[in-house]
Amino acid sequence: MAGSDLLGFLKIGLIFVVADGQVLHRDGRRYLRGPDGGGGPTASMVVTVFHLVALGLLALLSVIGPGWSGSAAALVGRVGVFPLLLAVAHAATLSVLVRRRQDARARTRFPGSDQDAAGPHVSPDLGNHGPYRT
Numbered sequence: 129m130a131g132s133d134l135l136g137f138l139k140i141g142l143i144f145v146v147a148d149g150q151v152l153h154r155d156g157r158r159y160l161r162g163p164d165g166g167g168g169p170t171a172s173m174v175v176t177v178f179h180l181v182a183l184g185l186l187a188l189l190s191v192i193g194p195g196w197s198g199s200a201a202a203l204v205g206r207v208g209v210f211p212l213l214l215a216v217a218h219a220a221t222l223s224v225l226v227r228r229r230q231d232a233r234a235r236t237r238f239p240g241s242d243q244d245a246a247g248p249h250v251s252p253d254l255g256n257h258g259p260y261r262t
Contacts, residue, residue, distance in 0.1 A: 133203045134190060141186040141210050148218055149179050156225050160232065170228050178221040185213045 156171035189210055 137190055137203055137206050137210075138186065140207055141190070142183075144211060144214055145179060145182040145186060148214060149175055149182070152178055152218065152221055152225075156221075159225055160229055171225065174221055174224050174228070178217055182214055182217050185217065186210060189213065 153171060153175045156175060157168050160171050161168075189206055
């Protein structure tokens with residue numbers, strides 16, 4: 129890939145990543161916001177991982193290409209493939225946000241469910257025979 133083509137592809141890809149990341153960040157915070165108004169730190173963490181993955185895909189796609197050499201077709205091919213990869217990363221990020229929201233809703237709807245998941249509390253007191261006294 130020629131220097132100007134590579135620079136153009138990186139600029140276009142960076143614009144895509146930043147725009148999609150901002151949409152995910154704003155909507156993710158709003159989506160995760162519950163009755164207590166939280167959800168901001170979780171959305172920021174998930175969107176940060178999205179940015180890192182998307183920028184890694186952009187870097188890999190800029191240097192790896194199956195038989196693409198410095199031509200206009202190579203640039204168009206990379207610009208065409210990158211949004212498809214970005215859509216996969218976007219969908220994965222949305223699935224993580226949905227899972228976080230479901231967990232938060234379950235915690236607010238069933239407040240004692242986290243303690244119940246660990247199992248019943250059993251006391252090792254041998255002096256108390258429990259309900260089965262003989």
